[in-house]
Amino acid sequence: MIKWLKVLHLGGLILLIIGCYVLFSSQLSQQASGMLIIASLIGLGLIMMAPFPVALVIEWAQKQDQISSAAKHSVKENQDD
Template sequence: MQKRIIDALKVMHWLGLTMLLAAVGIYFLSDWAQQISGMVTVASLAGVGMVMMSPFPIALFLDWARSQSTDK
């Protein structure tokens, strides 16, 4: 069960990183970010991508902390 959660969070992490990189690419490599719809798109991609990335490091830390307490 725990392994499946970590795997799902890992997929969400990579998807979030892809969304964040897409937002950065749109911002720097096109003029679309100068329009209102482009600003909304870039901000949405970056925001949702960062939110999707955030649980994975916390889950890895909690998994590490749980393994440290069971080793003793």
């Protein structure tokens, strides 16, 4: 699942860069339709990038929980001996 989110994140980053490039390098932003295109590119890029950091935090929290429970189990075994 993380691999798909990485691809989605990369696609969102590309859309964001394209939107910024069009904004700063052309006169398209002076027209209403151009503003809509630029806003759509940047907005979709940011939306596509959003799930990846959340998934990384959830994965990190699960690993921390596993490490914590393994450490508690190890301490308990040492106390029993």
